[in-house]
Amino acid sequence: MTQESFSSRKQQQGTEAEQEFTQAQGSGTEAGVDDLLDEIDSVLESNAEEFVRGFVQKGGQ
Amino acid sequence: MDRRIYGLETEYGLTYVPSDGRRLTPEDAARHLFRPVVAWGRSSNVFLTNGSRLYLDVGSHPEYATAECDNLQQLIAHDRAGEAILLDLVEQAEEQLADEGHHGKLFLFKNNVDTAGNSYGCHENYLITRRMEFKRLTDILIPFLVTRQLLCGAGHLVNIDDQTRFVFSQRADHVWEDVSSATTRSRPIINTRDEPHADAEYYRRLHVIVGDTSMSETTQLLKIGTTDLVLRLIESGEIYHDLRLENPIRSIRQVSHDFTGQTVVRLMSGDEPTALQIQWKLLELATEFVERHGAHHESVPHILALWERVLTAIETQNYGLIDTDIDWAIKHKLLTGYAAKNNLELSDARIAQLNLTYHDIDPTRGIFHLLQKRGLATGVVDPSAIRAAIDQPPATTRAKIRGDFVKAARATGRRYSADWVHMKYEEGAGGTVLCKDPFATEDSRVQELLAIMNQPV
Numbered sequence: 001m002t003q004e005s006f007s008s009r010k011q012q013q014g015t016e017a018e019q020e021f022t023q024a025q026g027s028g029t030e031a032g033v034d035d036l037l038d039e040i041d042s043v044l045e046s047n048a049e050e051f052v053r054g055f056v057q058k059g060g061q
Numbered sequence: 062m063d064r065r066i067y068g069l070e071t072e073y074g075l076t077y078v079p080s081d082g083r084r085l086t087p088e089d090a091a092r093h094l095f096r097p098v099v100a101w102g103r104s105s106n107v108f109l110t111n112g113s114r115l116y117l118d119v120g121s122h123p124e125y126a127t128a129e130c131d132n133l134q135q136l137i138a139h140d141r142a143g144e145a146i147l148l149d150l151v152e153q154a155e156e157q158l159a160d161e162g163h164h165g166k167l168f169l170f171k172n173n174v175d176t177a178g179n180s181y182g183c184h185e186n187y188l189i190t191r192r193m194e195f196k197r198l199t200d201i202l203i204p205f206l207v208t209r210q211l212l213c214g215a216g217h218l219v220n221i222d223d224q225t226r227f228v229f230s231q232r233a234d235h236v237w238e239d240v241s242s243a244t245t246r247s248r249p250i251i252n253t254r255d256e257p258h259a260d261a262e263y264y265r266r267l268h269v270i271v272g273d274t275s276m277s278e279t280t281q282l283l284k285i286g287t288t289d290l291v292l293r294l295i296e297s298g299e300i301y302h303d304l305r306l307e308n309p310i311r312s313i314r315q316v317s318h319d320f321t322g323q324t325v326v327r328l329m330s331g332d333e334p335t336a337l338q339i340q341w342k343l344l345e346l347a348t349e350f351v352e353r354h355g356a357h358h359e360s361v362p363h364i365l366a367l368w369e370r371v372l373t374a375i376e377t378q379n380y381g382l383i384d385t386d387i388d389w390a391i392k393h394k395l396l397t398g399y400a401a402k403n404n405l406e407l408s409d410a411r412i413a414q415l416n417l418t419y420h421d422i423d424p425t426r427g428i429f430h431l432l433q434k435r436g437l438a439t440g441v442v443d444p445s446a447i448r449a450a451i452d453q454p455p456a457t458t459r460a461k462i463r464g465d466f467v468k469a470a471r472a473t474g475r476r477y478s479a480d481w482v483h484m485k486y487e488e489g490a491g492g493t494v495l496c497k498d499p500f501a502t503e504d505s506r507v508q509e510l511l512a513i514m515n516q517p518v
Contacts, residue, residue: 005110005452006097007149032435033394037402043426044418045078049410052417055076055170056177057087058120 066129066188066499069140072122072181079165091121093154108479110468112460128460138442142450144422172420173231180235183274187267204304207313208336213284215273216389225408233317239309258481259499276429278441279386286364290347305329322375461502473514
């Protein structure tokens with residue numbers, strides 16, 4: 001956002017986006033998937049059932 | 062149309078997870094999220110300097126509508142910029158909430174359904190010519206859209222006959238009509254609300270509301286790119302291959318629920334092709350069309366090749382061909398892999414959680430973004446293009462006029478308003494400028510209006 005916008009973080013966005021952009025080298029990097037499956041538990045909220053049940057909104061369009 | 066205006070409207074799911082046990086209603090969470098927006102624009106419905114519209118929609122869903130775009134990469138970059146803008150708001154809202162003694166996390170999901178089964182959409186807008194007969198358009202387009210979920214469904218878990226099954230689409234179970242003017246009560250595949258935001262004598266809007274929201278940029282490219290190709294085919298008036306469906310709504314559910322693509326789709330003619338056969342036919346028609354007329358933009362060969370690869374993957378049940386490109390296949394690999402590794406049934410709450418957090422837009426914990434960081438999901442646009450799209454309008458459409466107007470009008474400190482077609486000075490003479498041409502990138506009347514706004518009072 002520009003100087004006078006409602007944004008609070010201007011510098012940060014660049015680096016994050018940079019990390020995000022990776023062209024996959026085709027499929028089948030099984031080791032990569034396995035590593036991720038190991039990592040997933042550390043980023044998920046611990047109470048899965050409560051987390052899922054808590055996500056209720058009204059319908060949109 | 063060689064040069065078409067596109068727009069994407071994305072509604073986000075919102076939830077607040079307290080770490081101190083104090084819950085917030087979705088309405089409260091949304092209000093906190095939009096506080097900086099209201100402070101900036103005196104409204105929870107604003108047009109930003111990048112030409113987009115940001116607002117709180119029905120059901121407290123934050124919604125981001127991209128500016129008018131005239132090419133696919135630009136459109137995808139602008140849709141992704143919406144995520145960045147909302148992430149920024151999440152950060153500010155969490156800080157504000159912490160100041161007020163609420164400790165927890167806000168989650169925004171780029172998906173289409175909440176846990177109670179409420180649905181919200183990703184609406185696609187395509188500018189089309191007025192002279193095209195709408196009935197003919199929908200006759201050809203509906204069979205494409207009913208089976209398009211094979212190409213670009215987001216993947217979902219659905220309970221069928223007491224069994225949790227992986228299906229192609231989130232949205233398929235939430236549409237009830239083929240073509241109508243309804244939105245929330247009884248959602249159609251194509252909504253007829255005709256707001257071209259252009260000269261209505263020449264243009265109308267095609268409003269497709271059946272699609273799943275895409276996390277993958279590649280899936281997004283295929284979704285919009287194939288639809289544009291089918292529209293070109295229809296616009297050319299060259300072919301009419303009768304694929305009209307006997308019951309589109311029954312078919313769209315059956316197609317979603319059958320992961321082999323072999324579901325029979327009954328046509329009005331009595332024929333019974335499979336979902337895959339319909340898609341192969343449309344791919345063949347599109348390919349021949351491009352051979353006859355040439356590619357109208359540089360991504361066409363890539364889109365046709367990807368279209369074919371997805372159909373081959375489903376036909377041969379070799380999802381590995383597309384499991385870094387297409388949302389449902391990326392998610393299918395993830396969910397089944399996690400279930401196998403942890404010895405879980407698909408009905409387990411942790412799988413449901415993964416199905417949801419795949420769509421979490423936070424780059425540090427959202428599962429799709431973690432996959433992409435590891436090279437397990439492909440991208441389409443460069444991060445610099447997304448970054449630029451956060452505050453710069455597309456340079457090739459009317460969005461340029463609007464974005465520049467918003468920027469300049471704010472700098473004057475005067476009261477103004479803007480929407481898709483109007484730029485207005487609210488305090489004095491000069492009035493309202495109506496910009497009806499979505500392809501125009503400059504308008505001298507808007508310059509004159511700004512000159513008036515810059516004069517001392």
